[in-house]
Amino acid sequence: AQTVTQSQPEMSVQEAETVTLSCTYDTSESDYYLFWYKQPPSRQMILVIRQEAYKQQNATENRFSVNFQKAAKSFSLKISDSQLGDAAMYFCAWCNFNKFYFGSGTKLNVKP
Protein backbone atom coordinates (compact mmCIF):
# COMPACT_ATOMS: atom_id res chain seq x y z
CA ALA A 1 0.00 0.00 0.00
CA GLN A 2 1.10 3.54 -0.61
CA THR A 3 2.08 5.59 2.40
CA VAL A 4 2.44 9.30 2.90
CA THR A 5 4.57 10.49 5.78
CA GLN A 6 4.65 13.91 7.34
CA SER A 7 7.33 13.78 9.99
CA GLN A 8 6.62 17.18 11.53
CA PRO A 9 3.45 17.07 13.66
CA GLU A 10 3.72 20.78 14.42
CA MET A 11 5.75 23.76 13.25
CA SER A 12 5.90 27.45 13.99
CA VAL A 13 6.92 30.39 11.85
CA GLN A 14 7.15 34.09 12.41
CA GLU A 15 4.85 36.27 10.33
CA ALA A 16 6.55 37.31 7.05
CA GLU A 17 9.12 34.53 7.34
CA THR A 18 9.44 31.40 5.22
CA VAL A 19 8.65 27.89 6.36
CA THR A 20 9.01 24.50 4.71
CA LEU A 21 6.78 21.53 5.49
CA SER A 22 8.12 18.07 4.70
CA CYS A 23 6.40 15.15 3.06
CA THR A 24 7.71 11.83 1.83
CA TYR A 25 5.81 9.03 0.19
CA ASP A 26 6.33 5.44 -0.75
CA THR A 27 5.19 4.13 -4.10
CA SER A 28 6.35 1.79 -6.81
CA GLU A 29 4.32 3.61 -9.45
CA SER A 30 5.77 6.10 -11.88
CA ASP A 31 2.59 8.01 -12.72
CA TYR A 32 0.86 9.74 -9.85
CA TYR A 33 -0.13 13.11 -8.46
CA LEU A 34 0.74 14.93 -5.28
CA PHE A 35 -1.19 17.57 -3.39
CA TRP A 36 -1.00 19.85 -0.42
CA TYR A 37 -4.27 20.62 1.33
CA LYS A 38 -4.88 23.18 4.04
CA GLN A 39 -7.40 22.63 6.83
CA PRO A 40 -8.02 25.77 8.90
CA PRO A 41 -9.94 25.68 12.19
CA SER A 42 -13.14 25.94 10.17
CA ARG A 43 -12.35 22.34 9.22
CA GLN A 44 -12.91 22.79 5.49
CA MET A 45 -10.18 21.28 3.34
CA ILE A 46 -8.75 23.62 0.73
CA LEU A 47 -6.41 22.63 -2.08
CA VAL A 48 -3.19 24.62 -1.88
CA ILE A 49 -1.12 23.18 -4.70
CA ARG A 50 -0.80 20.11 -6.90
CA GLN A 51 2.02 18.46 -8.79
CA GLU A 52 1.95 15.90 -11.57
CA ALA A 53 4.75 13.37 -11.15
CA TYR A 54 5.59 13.43 -14.84
CA LYS A 55 6.37 17.14 -14.65
CA GLN A 56 9.88 18.05 -13.59
CA GLN A 57 9.08 21.67 -12.97
CA ASN A 58 8.04 22.44 -9.43
CA ALA A 59 4.53 23.82 -9.04
CA THR A 60 4.01 27.29 -7.61
CA GLU A 61 0.91 29.16 -6.50
CA ASN A 62 1.64 32.69 -5.37
CA ARG A 63 3.43 32.37 -1.99
CA PHE A 64 3.27 28.58 -2.07
CA SER A 65 5.76 26.43 -3.90
CA VAL A 66 6.88 22.83 -3.78
CA ASN A 67 10.19 21.06 -4.01
CA PHE A 68 9.40 17.81 -5.79
CA GLN A 69 12.20 15.25 -5.74
CA LYS A 70 10.85 12.22 -7.55
CA ALA A 71 13.84 9.95 -7.02
CA ALA A 72 13.87 10.73 -3.32
CA LYS A 73 10.05 10.50 -3.15
CA SER A 74 9.93 13.84 -1.42
CA PHE A 75 7.38 16.62 -1.83
CA SER A 76 7.92 19.59 0.48
CA LEU A 77 5.83 22.73 0.66
CA LYS A 78 7.42 26.14 1.05
CA ILE A 79 5.33 29.04 2.28
CA SER A 80 6.94 32.42 1.73
CA ASP A 81 6.01 35.64 3.50
CA SER A 82 3.89 33.71 6.00
CA GLN A 83 0.63 35.33 7.03
CA LEU A 84 -1.56 34.82 10.07
CA GLY A 85 -4.18 33.29 7.80
CA ASP A 86 -1.76 30.52 6.88
CA ALA A 87 -2.17 29.00 10.33
CA ALA A 88 -3.81 25.62 9.78
CA MET A 89 -3.25 21.92 9.46
CA TYR A 90 -1.51 21.03 6.22
CA PHE A 91 -1.96 17.64 4.64
CA CYS A 92 0.18 16.10 1.96
CA ALA A 93 -1.65 13.67 -0.33
CA TRP A 94 -0.83 11.17 -3.05
CA CYS A 95 -3.13 9.74 -5.67
CA ASN A 96 -3.12 7.61 -8.76
CA PHE A 97 -6.01 6.61 -10.98
CA ASN A 98 -8.04 5.01 -8.22
CA LYS A 99 -6.50 5.61 -4.80
CA PHE A 100 -6.07 8.70 -2.68
CA TYR A 101 -3.91 8.76 0.47
CA PHE A 102 -3.32 11.55 2.93
CA GLY A 103 -0.49 12.10 5.38
CA SER A 104 -1.14 12.62 9.07
CA GLY A 105 -0.82 16.38 8.81
CA THR A 106 1.41 19.18 10.10
CA LYS A 107 -0.02 21.87 12.29
CA LEU A 108 1.40 25.25 11.32
CA ASN A 109 1.39 28.06 13.85
CA VAL A 110 2.09 31.60 12.66
CA LYS A 111 3.39 34.02 15.26
CA PRO A 112 2.69 37.75 14.90
Place this chain on the structure above:
Amino acid sequence: DAGVIQSPRHEVTEMGQEVTLRCKPISGHNSLFWYRQTMMRGLELLIYFNNNVPIDDSGMPEDRFSAKMPNASFSTLKIQPSEPRDSAVYFCASSSRVAGGPLLTDTQYFGPGTRLTVL
Protein backbone atom coordinates in the same frame (compact mmCIF):
# COMPACT_ATOMS: atom_id res chain seq x y z
CA ASP B 1 -21.46 30.67 -5.36
CA ALA B 2 -22.56 28.03 -2.90
CA GLY B 3 -19.92 25.50 -2.13
CA VAL B 4 -20.46 21.90 -1.16
CA ILE B 5 -23.23 21.71 1.41
CA GLN B 6 -23.32 19.05 4.07
CA SER B 7 -25.98 18.36 6.64
CA PRO B 8 -26.20 18.05 9.49
CA ARG B 9 -23.04 19.80 10.69
CA HIS B 10 -23.15 17.88 13.94
CA GLU B 11 -24.85 14.62 14.74
CA VAL B 12 -24.99 12.85 18.07
CA THR B 13 -26.62 9.45 18.18
CA GLU B 14 -26.66 6.31 20.21
CA MET B 15 -25.06 3.06 19.29
CA GLY B 16 -27.28 0.94 17.11
CA GLN B 17 -29.13 3.83 15.53
CA GLU B 18 -29.19 4.57 11.84
CA VAL B 19 -27.34 7.68 10.75
CA THR B 20 -27.74 9.45 7.42
CA LEU B 21 -25.34 12.13 6.29
CA ARG B 22 -26.25 14.33 3.36
CA CYS B 23 -24.30 16.16 0.72
CA LYS B 24 -25.16 18.59 -2.03
CA PRO B 25 -22.26 19.00 -4.47
CA ILE B 26 -21.41 22.18 -6.31
CA SER B 27 -23.79 22.68 -9.21
CA GLY B 28 -22.28 21.40 -12.42
CA HIS B 29 -19.79 19.09 -10.75
CA ASN B 30 -20.09 15.50 -11.85
CA SER B 31 -17.87 13.71 -9.34
CA LEU B 32 -18.53 13.29 -5.64
CA PHE B 33 -16.35 11.89 -2.89
CA TRP B 34 -16.94 10.82 0.71
CA TYR B 35 -14.09 10.95 3.23
CA ARG B 36 -13.75 10.16 6.90
CA GLN B 37 -11.32 11.89 9.25
CA THR B 38 -10.31 10.46 12.62
CA MET B 39 -7.39 11.05 14.91
CA MET B 40 -6.33 7.43 14.65
CA ARG B 41 -6.61 6.89 10.92
CA GLY B 42 -6.42 10.40 9.52
CA LEU B 43 -8.26 11.17 6.29
CA GLU B 44 -9.59 8.23 4.34
CA LEU B 45 -11.39 8.10 1.02
CA LEU B 46 -14.49 5.97 1.48
CA ILE B 47 -16.24 6.02 -1.88
CA TYR B 48 -16.58 8.18 -4.95
CA PHE B 49 -19.07 8.65 -7.75
CA ASN B 50 -18.88 9.92 -11.29
CA ASN B 51 -22.07 10.93 -13.06
CA ASN B 52 -24.02 9.46 -10.12
CA VAL B 53 -22.42 6.03 -10.56
CA PRO B 54 -20.24 4.58 -7.78
CA ILE B 55 -16.75 4.11 -9.17
CA ASP B 56 -14.83 2.72 -6.22
CA ASP B 57 -16.17 1.81 -2.80
CA SER B 58 -13.15 -0.14 -1.61
CA GLY B 59 -12.60 2.39 1.14
CA MET B 60 -15.94 1.72 2.78
CA PRO B 61 -15.03 0.11 6.09
CA GLU B 62 -17.90 -2.33 6.55
CA ASP B 63 -21.23 -3.41 5.19
CA ARG B 64 -22.81 -1.16 7.76
CA PHE B 65 -21.79 1.72 5.54
CA SER B 66 -23.62 2.51 2.32
CA ALA B 67 -23.71 5.49 -0.01
CA LYS B 68 -26.06 6.55 -2.74
CA MET B 69 -26.26 9.28 -5.30
CA PRO B 70 -29.79 9.28 -6.71
CA ASN B 71 -29.18 12.41 -8.77
CA ALA B 72 -26.50 14.91 -9.63
CA SER B 73 -27.33 17.23 -6.77
CA PHE B 74 -27.63 14.90 -3.81
CA SER B 75 -25.78 12.09 -2.09
CA THR B 76 -26.17 10.26 1.19
CA LEU B 77 -23.86 8.24 3.38
CA LYS B 78 -25.71 5.91 5.70
CA ILE B 79 -24.43 3.95 8.67
CA GLN B 80 -26.70 1.24 9.99
CA PRO B 81 -26.27 0.26 12.75
CA SER B 82 -23.88 2.88 14.05
CA GLU B 83 -21.09 2.09 16.51
CA PRO B 84 -18.94 4.32 18.75
CA ARG B 85 -15.91 3.68 16.52
CA ASP B 86 -17.75 5.37 13.67
CA SER B 87 -17.35 8.68 15.49
CA ALA B 88 -15.47 10.95 13.10
CA VAL B 89 -15.77 13.93 10.83
CA TYR B 90 -17.22 12.96 7.48
CA PHE B 91 -16.41 15.11 4.51
CA CYS B 92 -18.04 15.30 1.14
CA ALA B 93 -16.18 16.77 -1.82
CA SER B 94 -17.08 17.39 -5.43
CA SER B 95 -15.17 18.04 -8.61
CA SER B 96 -15.69 18.75 -12.26
CA ARG B 97 -14.22 16.26 -14.70
CA VAL B 98 -11.26 17.68 -16.53
CA ALA B 99 -10.16 16.03 -19.73
CA GLY B 100 -7.01 13.99 -19.25
CA GLY B 101 -5.67 12.45 -16.10
CA PRO B 102 -7.40 10.24 -13.57
CA LEU B 103 -10.70 11.37 -12.10
CA LEU B 104 -9.21 11.55 -8.61
CA THR B 105 -6.74 14.20 -9.73
CA ASP B 106 -9.40 16.77 -10.57
CA THR B 107 -9.47 19.60 -8.03
CA GLN B 108 -11.81 18.60 -5.25
CA TYR B 109 -13.86 21.13 -3.33
CA PHE B 110 -14.65 20.02 0.17
CA GLY B 111 -17.69 20.68 2.28
CA PRO B 112 -17.44 21.76 5.92
CA GLY B 113 -17.89 18.23 7.17
CA THR B 114 -20.31 16.51 9.53
CA ARG B 115 -19.02 15.73 12.99
CA LEU B 116 -20.59 12.44 14.04
CA THR B 117 -20.55 11.26 17.62
CA VAL B 118 -21.90 7.82 18.41
CA LEU B 119 -22.44 7.24 22.11
